[in-house]
Amino acid sequence: MTVEAHSAPVFREDTPRPVTGLRLLLRTRPELVLAPTLLVVLLLVWQYGVIWLDVPAYILPPPSDVAVALWRGLDAGIFSRGGYWLHTGVTLSEVLLGFVIGSTAGLVLGTIISQVRIIEATFSVYLIAIQSLPKIALAPIIVLWFGFGLTSKVVIICLLTFFPLLVNSMAGFRAVEPERIELMRAIGANGWQMFWKVRLPSAMPYIFAGLDMAAVFAVVGAVVGEFVGAQRGLGVLILSMNASMDTAGTFSVFIILSLIGVLLHGVLKIISRRVLFWSGTGQNTHSTGT
Amino acid sequence: MALETARLAEPLSIPEDRTQKATTKPAIQISHLDKIFLTVRNERVHALSDISLSVAEREFVTIVGPSGCGKSTLLKIMAGLLPLTSGDLRVVGAPVSRPRRDIGVVFQSPVLLPWRTVLENVLLPAEVQGLPQATSLARARDLLKMVGLADFENKYPGELSGGMQQRAAISRGLVCDPAILLMDEPFGALDAMTREQMNLDLQRIWRESGKTIILITHSIPEAVFLGDRVVVMTPRPGRIARIVDVPLPRPRTLETLGDATFGRLSSDIRRLLYSLGDAEPASEGGGLG
Ligand SMILES: Nc1ncnc2c1ncn2[C@@H]1O[C@H](COP(=O)(O)OP(=O)(O)OP(=O)(O)O)[C@@H](O)[C@H]1O
């Protein structure tokens, strides 16, 4: 102990001085500076790596080609079949419709099931089994049932987004601190007040973690559904570009798909910041995985 | 045990302002209460054994006992939150099967809802019970002022220290002005000076509002300072070892702490707790002493 006391460096902080500008940004939100820097570095490596190593463009095009393809696709008319707008619109509507319907259904059913312990316990057995099934493999059957149009994609996405919400909301309601329930009982709350004032808010971090997962699944479901059978949509675009070895085009569509995912995630993040402002642990720790 | 039950009836000295209490029926009457928990592994935990206690209306009873002896369990049974295994419990004459609105509870941990501000947390019981908003708001603000949290009413619990959270929880327990107040180590997380102040405030509220208060504490001086009687419990299964009358005049002040009777009672109880076996002395809570 005494030896340590001699050799240990003093751990102290100087009186904090206010910092401004870039240094402030680096101190408070370093990711805002570092993440874009990393992106630029990676793009440069990619660009010059591909050129120096003489990789054929149909294998891996340089990012500049991808940018050109992206620009060309967006520059086309809104209703042009070759342009990106029409397909983006189709895929986006599938994603939004499927996400909203599927996750709402999962949330509502999960909430109802959770209110009665016996029902919850009975269902849990099956839900855990279903949860681990690769539901995406049902996409061909669903297309067979619902056709090449919007409906089949929405159904696939519903199927994929339903379970994260179902399972996570059930986990959330199960995890409500018993002390909070006891408090509500002590002050004479009825079941309704118990639900709205304690159970639902307590389950919110889990529900948002489920929504986050569902958002990812929604985009995956749309693309796979379109791969299986569709006339329009970004998945269709990818298939046809791939067939004509337009790899730069494929990457540019991939960027649009990613943006849809990022957009969804961003909107959820903004909402959850408002709803879960109190949850210091952050929503991601409540993820139960699917 | 017969001796103890005989002493239940009345404290030795009856303060002038509370002479009527002999005529009223007991606020809480417990006879031969036993509590056995069944754990998840189907083991039996005998938490309370043959508890008999009668608390008069407007009386202030404090409970001390070693950790794990069943104090919180007893309090939750009185609050109607836990069923008893055998025996009888009556609150103002009626058997208890679920929580009553005339009982306020302050739990051992604050249990504030993190998405509500301090003020909203304090108002929760009033909201749930549908009390008129204007009155309860004024009362909540008064209580927060009393516990020294007036400037924090719009903060969230996460921004408060443990002691501040506990004080908010005390305000919440009082906001509906319950006739009976059950408090489980409410001042455990407070520093000595705040604790003394809160003891004085609690005594004042009790005297002004005529509540019946049962308070659990780990601090022997606190138990003696606040209580008309101090219930001393044995290690698990918790029994009542002795009920000690505290014939100190009211209102008790900081001078009371130097009083010879106060000192004698405190050391008697401490010795009693030591003698009850391998139990740790129940003074770990710090507090008044
Ligand atoms: N739900 C339960 N299931 C099983 N055993 C329990 C349960 N609740 C309490 N016990 C047991 O009952 C005994 C009394 O617990 P209790 O919380 O009442 O003690 P306490 O006197 O309040 O202790 P402390 O002073 O540490 O707060 C303990 O041994 C505890 O393990």
Ligand SMILES: [Mg+2]
């Ligand atoms: Mg306890």
